[in-house]
Amino acid sequence: MKNFLHQVGKLFGRKEKESVPFKVLFTDFKKSLELNNQILDLINDANDKLSGDYIFDEQYIHATCHQLTDLVRELIVIINHLTNQKYPNLFTSFHKIEEDIQAILGGQVLYPVTAFTLPYKRITRDLIDSVGGKNAHIAEISSLLNIETPEGFAITTAAFSAFMQTDNLAEKVAELNTSWNKGTLSVEDAAEKIQQIILGTQLPTHLERNIMDAAITIMDRKNIEQPCFAVRSSALGEDDTFSFAGQYRSFLSIPVEGLQDAYRQVVASLYSPEAMEYRQQKDFKPNEIMMAVAVQLMIPAKASGVLYSYDPLHPETEQMIVSSAWGLGEPIVSGEIPTDHFTIDRQTPHEISEMQIVRKEESKISKGCGGLKTEAVREDQKTQSSLTKKQLLQLAEFGMQLEKYFRKPQDIEFAVDHDDHLVILQSRQLQLQHQKTPRACDLTELSARYPIVMRGKGIAAMEGIASGPVWNIDKGDNLEDFPVGAVLVARHASPLLARVIHKAAGFVTDIGSTTGHLATVAREFRVPTLFNTENATELLETGQDITVDTECLTIYEGIVQELHYYSLQEDPIEEMHEYRMLRRVLKKIEPLNLFDPNEKNFTPAGCKTYHDLTRFIHEKSVETIINIGFYHSHDRDTHAGELAWEYPLDLILIDVGGGIEGEYDHGVRPEQISSVPMQQLLRGMSWPGIWDMSPAKVDFSSFMSSLTRTTPTRSTSPEDVGRNLAVISKEYTNINFRLGYHFTVIDAYISDSVLDNHIYFRFSGGVTDSTRRSRRTRLLDEILSHYDFFCELHGDIIVARLKRMDHKSMLRRLFLLGLLVAFTRQLDVKMINDNKIQYYFKKIQTIMEESNDN
Amino acid sequence: MTTEQTTILILDDEPIVSKRLKPSLEKKGYEVEAFTKGADALARIQEKQFNIVITDLKMEGVDGMQFLTAVKDKYPDTEVIVITGFATMATAKESFSKGIFDFLAKPFKLGEINEVIAKAEAKIKAN
Numbered sequence: 001m002k003n004f005l006h007q008v009g010k011l012f013g014r015k016e017k018e019s020v021p022f023k024v025l026f027t028d029f030k031k032s033l034e035l036n037n038q039i040l041d042l043i044n045d046a047n048d049k050l051s052g053d054y055i056f057d058e059q060y061i062h063a064t065c066h067q068l069t070d071l072v073r074e075l076i077v078i079i080n081h082l083t084n085q086k087y088p089n090l091f092t093s094f095h096k097i098e099e100d101i102q103a104i105l106g107g108q109v110l111y112p113v114t115a116f117t118l119p120y121k122r123i124t125r126d127l128i129d130s131v132g133g134k135n136a137h138i139a140e141i142s143s144l145l146n147i148e149t150p151e152g153f154a155i156t157t158a159a160f161s162a163f164m165q166t167d168n169l170a171e172k173v174a175e176l177n178t179s180w181n182k183g184t185l186s187v188e189d190a191a192e193k194i195q196q197i198i199l200g201t202q203l204p205t206h207l208e209r210n211i212m213d214a215a216i217t218i219m220d221r222k223n224i225e226q227p228c229f230a231v232r233s234s235a236l237g238e239d240d241t242f243s244f245a246g247q248y249r250s251f252l253s254i255p256v257e258g259l260q261d262a263y264r265q266v267v268a269s270l271y272s273p274e275a276m277e278y279r280q281q282k283d284f285k286p287n288e289i290m291m292a293v294a295v296q297l298m299i300p301a302k303a304s305g306v307l308y309s310y311d312p313l314h315p316e317t318e319q320m321i322v323s324s325a326w327g328l329g330e331p332i333v334s335g336e337i338p339t340d341h342f343t344i345d346r347q348t349p350h351e352i353s354e355m356q357i358v359r360k361e362e363s364k365i366s367k368g369c370g371g372l373k374t375e376a377v378r379e380d381q382k383t384q385s386s387l388t389k390k391q392l393l394q395l396a397e398f399g400m401q402l403e404k405y406f407r408k409p410q411d412i413e414f415a416v417d418h419d420d421h422l423v424i425l426q427s428r429q430l431q432l433q434h435q436k437t438p439r440a441c442d443l444t445e446l447s448a449r450y451p452i453v454m455r456g457k458g459i460a461a462m463e464g465i466a467s468g469p470v471w472n473i474d475k476g477d478n479l480e481d482f483p484v485g486a487v488l489v490a491r492h493a494s495p496l497l498a499r500v501i502h503k504a505a506g507f508v509t510d511i512g513s514t515t516g517h518l519a520t521v522a523r524e525f526r527v528p529t530l531f532n533t534e535n536a537t538e539l540l541e542t543g544q545d546i547t548v549d550t551e552c553l554t555i556y557e558g559i560v561q562e563l564h565y566y567s568l569q570e571d572p573i574e575e576m577h578e579y580r581m582l583r584r585v586l587k588k589i590e591p592l593n594l595f596d597p598n599e600k601n602f603t604p605a606g607c608k609t610y611h612d613l614t615r616f617i618h619e620k621s622v623e624t625i626i627n628i629g630f631y632h633s634h635d636r637d638t639h640a641g642e643l644a645w646e647y648p649l650d651l652i653l654i655d656v657g658g659g660i661e662g663e664y665d666h667g668v669r670p671e672q673i674s675s676v677p678m679q680q681l682l683r684g685m686s687w688p689g690i691w692d693m694s695p696a697k698v699d700f701s702s703f704m705s706s707l708t709r710t711t712p713t714r715s716t717s718p719e720d721v722g723r724n725l726a727v728i729s730k731e732y733t734n735i736n737f738r739l740g741y742h743f744t745v746i747d748a749y750i751s752d753s754v755l756d757n758h759i760y761f762r763f764s765g766g767v768t769d770s771t772r773r774s775r776r777t778r779l780l781d782e783i784l785s786h787y788d789f790f791c792e793l794h795g796d797i798i799v800a801r802l803k804r805m806d807h808k809s810m811l812r813r814l815f816l817l818g819l820l821v822a823f824t825r826q827l828d829v830k831m832i833n834d835n836k837i838q839y840y841f842k843k844i845q846t847i848m849e850e851s852n853d854n
Numbered sequence: 855m856t857t858e859q860t861t862i863l864i865l866d867d868e869p870i871v872s873k874r875l876k877p878s879l880e881k882k883g884y885e886v887e888a889f890t891k892g893a894d895a896l897a898r899i900q901e902k903q904f905n906i907v908i909t910d911l912k913m914e915g916v917d918g919m920q921f922l923t924a925v926k927d928k929y930p931d932t933e934v935i936v937i938t939g940f941a942t943m944a945t946a947k948e949s950f951s952k953g954i955f956d957f958l959a960k961p962f963k964l965g966e967i968n969e970v971i972a973k974a975e976a977k978i979k980a981n
Contacts, residue, residue: 049961055875056961057868059939551878551964566881578870 022629022638023656026727028082030734032621033745035075037762037799039614042068043590044794049582050523052463061582065101068589072610079617083624090617093607097588104585107288116159116207117214120152125524130156132234132292134426137406141424144502145405147398148423151222152296153214154234155263159207160291163267169201173271180276187273194271199264208260211295215256218297228253228298228369231262233269236290248275248291252330253298255369266293298366299423301415303386304329305339307395309346309403309410310568312432318561319353320344320399324386326377327363329413329425337362340386350396357385387416394422402427404485404505407464407526409568432568451557453546457533458508460550461493461519464528465567466506467547467559474510474537487548489540493518493531501525506548508536508555513774530555622736626725629654641668647686647822651724653678658730675728677748680811681735684818687847737821744821750810757803757810761789761817763824764797776824779837783844787816812852819847860975863904864888865895865921866937867913871960875908878964879971892921903929906974908967910960911938911945919948926953931981933974937962 046064049056076090114130123131123139131139131154142149164170173194180190203211219227233248249269251262269275270291279289305324311317323332323339331337343354360377367373387395395414402410402424411430415423471477471486482488482500490497493512498521507522512531522529530536530550540546540555547560556563589610594602597619607613629640629652639660643651644667653660653668659675660668670682684690727734731751737744747760763780780798781791789800802813823844862884864872872888879886887904889895892913899907907925911918922934933955938945946957955977956970 053963053965054961055871055964055967057866057870057939059868060961063939552881566877576870576873578868 022654025082025625025628026654026656026734028078029621029625029727030747032075032078032082032617033736035071035078036614036618036621037745039068039071039075039610040764040797041794041799042071043611044797046582046586047590048794050579050586051461051519052523053460056578056582058578058581061578061585062105065105065585065589068610069098069101072613075614075617079621079624082621087604087617087620089604090607090613093604094613097608097610097613100588101585104581104588114156114158116156116162116210118154118156119214119217120149120154123154129236130154130158130292132157132236132290132294134232134234134428135292135294136234137427138294138296138424141402141405141427145401147401148421150230150296150299150423150425151218152229152294153218155207155211155293155295157236157290157292159210160267160293162204162207163201166204167201169197172197177276181280187276191271191273191276195268198268198271201264203260203263211259211263212256215259215295219256222297224297226255226369228255228366229259229262230254230294230296230298231259231266232294232296233266234292234294235270236288236292248272252328253366253369253371258369259295263293267291296425299415299417299425300366301328302326302418302420303416304425305332305387305414307399307410307412307414308430309399309412310430310432311343312409312430315409315432315565318346320346320350320396322387322392322395325360325363326381326386327365327375328372329415330372331364333413337364342387342392344392344396346396346400350393352389352392355385357383359383360386391416391420391422398422398424401484403568404468405502407568446556446560446562450547450560453539453555453557454533454536455552455554458530458536458550458553459532460553461507461512461529461531462522462527463551464506464526465547465549465560465563466504466528467564468505468545470540470542470544470546472537472540472542475542477542487546489536491537495521498522501527506530506550508533508540508548510534510537622723622725625654625727626652626723629727641665644669645682645686649685649724651726654725654727656727656729656732659728659732673728674730675733676731676811677733677750677814678726678728680814681733681746681818681821684815684820685822687819687822687851690819690822690847742824746814746817746821748810748814750807750814752807754804754806757805757807759789759800759802759810759813759817761800762797763820775837779840780820780824782837782841783816783820786841786845787813787848789813812848815851816844816848819844859883859885860906860978861885861902861904862887862906862908862971863895863898864908865892865913865918866890866908866910867892868910871910871937874964875967878968882968884971892917895921896924899925899928904932905978906933906935906955906971908935908937908971911936911949912940919945919952922949922954923952931978933978935967935970935974937967 042064048054049060072094076087076094079090080087114127118127118131120135120139120142123136125136125140128136135154138149138152141147164173176185176190176194179185180187215227215229219225230250230252231254232250235248249266251265254262270289303324303326305322306329307320307322309320311319311321320343322342322344325332325337325339332339338358338360340358340360341354341356342352345351345353359382361382362374363377364372365375399410399412402412406427406429409430409432410427412427413425415425417423466487468485468487469483470489471482472489473479474489474491479497479500482503484503485505486503487506487508488497488500488504489508491510493507493509495518497507497518501521502525504527506527507518507529509531510533512518519529519531528548528550530548530553536555544557545559547556547558547563548554549556549563591609592611592615593608594606594612594615596602602616604616607616629638639655641653641660641664643649643653645651653673655675659678660672661674662672664672670686673679673682724738725736732749733746735744735746743764745760745762748758750757761784774796777793777796777798781793784791784798784800788805789802792799802810805813862879864875864886866872867890869890872890876886876888887898889898907922909918909922918936918938922936925932925934930953934953936949936954936957937960939960949957955974958967958970
């Protein structure tokens with residue numbers, strides 16, 4: 001036996017003679033639980049800040065990261081203490097994450113490591129830090145809005161980084177930059193020297209080949225023998241925060257073999273004197289200067305032009321304006337040639353209210369693949385409109401669609417190809433004259449002018465103004481036919497609705513949780529979303545025009561132009577520096593990559609975020625306590641056994657003093673338990689009818705969302721993960737349960753000394769969609785608050801505390817927790833509608849009353 | 855004063871605070887001026903009385919406590935709401951001793967500050 005223990009001790013990384021008393025280990029264990037909970041609460045709270053509901057500053061982000069870093073570090077120290085230094089490489093993962101977080105807090109953009117080139121088809125919104133705004137927007141317009149755009153690919157920031165490392169390019173640039181900052185070089189001289197060095201540096205072979213391959217792929221797919229490309233800058237932040245417009249260069253009509261040189265030229269334009277001075281004024285850090293490049297197939301344009309979704313000088317006229325001419329767009333943008341001018345109503349049916357057709361003598365066209373040439377316009381076309389009425393109408397529709405999608409007035413460059421297809425070349429934010437903003441006092445009188453359908457009900461999952469016709473899927477309208485620009489009205493905030501996110505002006509639902517999937521997607525795409533209105537589906541009819549102000553929780557009848565316009569004037573919070581920083585930093589903190597403890601990546605090296613580290617350590621600390629306290633116990637003061645019960649609880653009991661009576665050989669019968677808190681919990685859990693023995697019936701939607709949840713099914717191997725643990729004494733119980741998909745922690749001390757009495761209850765997880773989870777949370781909140789617990793909610797986590805009640809009252813409440821633990825095991829899937837909350841609340845109350853009589 | 859718009863001055867050195875607060879309050883019908891520099895805000899209150907002043911306490915280069923003292927000295931009926939990321943009992947106590955209306959710890963929800971402002975407004979109108 002001794003030999004066996006010795007073997008086990010070795011396996012477990014702890015020699016017998018070094019054995020630490022269980023009570024000491026348990027102190028570590030409890031500390032680790034406490035840290036675990038603190039970390040998860042902080043993460044949940046920080047994530048909540050992205051809703052747009054909060055005002056937070058950079059100080060908050062720094063403080064939160066600092067706090068999290070300290071807590072996670074402490075947690076790693078503790079798990080190593082607990083396991084006799086079994087997981088030193090947790091520190092390696094931790095330092096890597098911490099370093100990234102520090103870099104982000106220092107203002108660095110940690111761009112994802114990607115290939116050097118990415119075809120537009122593979123570019124998603126997440127890749128904006130890799131491909132820059134221009135590329136990302138064009139790719140999105142094509143894939144999500146189904147609007148025709150040029151074929152193309154991005155040369156990524158990863159490529160830029162590799163280029164800058166060639167021949168110490170970055171260092172040479174930095175040196176010259178420093179000389180300018182010190183005043184030893186003029187900005188013109190510094191710029192010229194830097195540009196010369198860049199233009200004289202050879203691209204890395206790998207990058208060179210990638211660019212060629214990407215271009216040839218497009219050539220093959222489009223079956224064009226001699227394609228010409230437009231090569232444009234797509235620098236980070238170019239389109240959104242900072243207005244660099246016109247500072248970086250673009251090259252048109254470039255043949256495949258000219259792409260490398262054009263790439264170098266665009267990169268070199270980062271160092272024009274204007275751009276350098278601009279960055280100095282805005283206090284850019286060297287590591288923030290990143291250039292991605294767009295390579296797009298040239299559209300041999302019959303006509304081209306620019307659309308503004310508002311008249312920037314007179315937005316109050318509610319008109320869009322268009323300028324166009326024959327041939328390529330370049331001379332139109334630079335104002336070189338006279339253009340036709342159209343004014344179009346923003347409202348459907350987009351009537352053309354004004355039209356000025358000028359005489360167009362010349363146009364610019366592609367000279368094969370050798371730049372541009374000027375050509376005389378055909379005689380009959382000189383006085384003809386460069387756009388047809390049909391094209392103008394389609395353009396107006398695109399304009400409104402793009403404005404709705406990007407939630408800002410848009411400045412759109414377009415071309416008409418020789419098959420008369422309208423192609424969007426670029427769409428970016430249009431700056432309007434600020435003094436035209438409606439006076440706030442006018443807005444407060446809106447209710448006098450527009451009837452209100454609903455006010456003061458619901459909760460904003462994403463703030464903003466949404467206006468458009470209603471599409472009520474609760475009254476039989478089909479999701480497939482959802483029209484662009486409508487407001488989707490539905491009973492539930494089902495994740496399925498996210499399918500129309502790119503078409504919807506807004507979402508309104510009767511029921512829904514702000515922590516659910518739809519809310520997350522709505523925030524990502526900045527679609528104003530109002531949940532929990534209770535009866536919007538009854539009040540709103542398909543086709544009816546409404547305006548939803550989710551911040552003021554108001555739905556107006558009709559299109560409230562003033563509000564819509566006002567919302568376009570605001571800087572959405574998502575575009576603010578602090579918001580982006582929080583989102584970036586959370587990517588290193590919040591995502592959970594470690595799902596199943598049986599998976600290969602469930603290792604210290606597999607931890608990519610603080611959440612991963614916390615999850616890993618939690619799993620290992622429970623496992624360790626069970627191993628030391630139960631399987632390999634050699635602490636004379638501690639006894640351990642497994643609860644022999646008719647219910648499938650799989651509970652390991654570790655008795656640290658007076659918690660179990662009589663003889664037992666691993667199997668402990670419930671009546672042997674003398675731990676007062678544990679007795680009450682078991683009594684509650686085994687109350688007749690409360691423990692539904694039938695397997696949890698999981699309906700399809702619950703099942704689907706369970707696939708995306710994080711908790712593994714319980715393992716069957718006894719020494720394996722996933723057993724439940726209770727550490728008990730006569731007066732004390734600490735339980736870590738994982739029942740189905742729920743994590744429950746209960747910590748209770750109950751004695752005759754009222755001042756020492758406490759109960760802590762924490763509940764999270766669940767195999768179901770967010771709506772049901774939020775119902776479950778509401779039910780628990782209502783019940784626990786009713787029985788005097790102080791409840792705190794962090795997303796779907798509920799924490800309830802109770803202190804300093806007398807012995808008898810504490811016991812009653814532990815009995816209640818026992819009921820809830822057994823009961824909630826099945827609860828998520830049963831919470832099919834809101835009425836169930838009251839139903840189950842009553843049911844629990846009845847049991848509480850009955851049990852009191854006994 | 856009752857029929858006029860309620861005027862609000864915001865002072866916070868982090869621009870995001872006024873950027874978020876100003877449009878939201880304007881939409882509710884308040885007349886809002888926002889400052890990120892204490893000196894500018896101080897100069898402005900020499901020229902004009904605001905009904906409500908919202909200020910951070912700890913800012914780079916400015917002492918919020920000094921600013922709110924100056925406001926209360928000059929205009930005892932202006933209601934001051936303190937917002938701060940470093941909420942300690944001591945600073946809270948000191949601010950209340952200067953006669954501030956309320957104290958909010960950052961980060962806060964828009965709804966929370968709206969409520970406080972509405973209460974301050976009600977108090978002003980009642981007087």
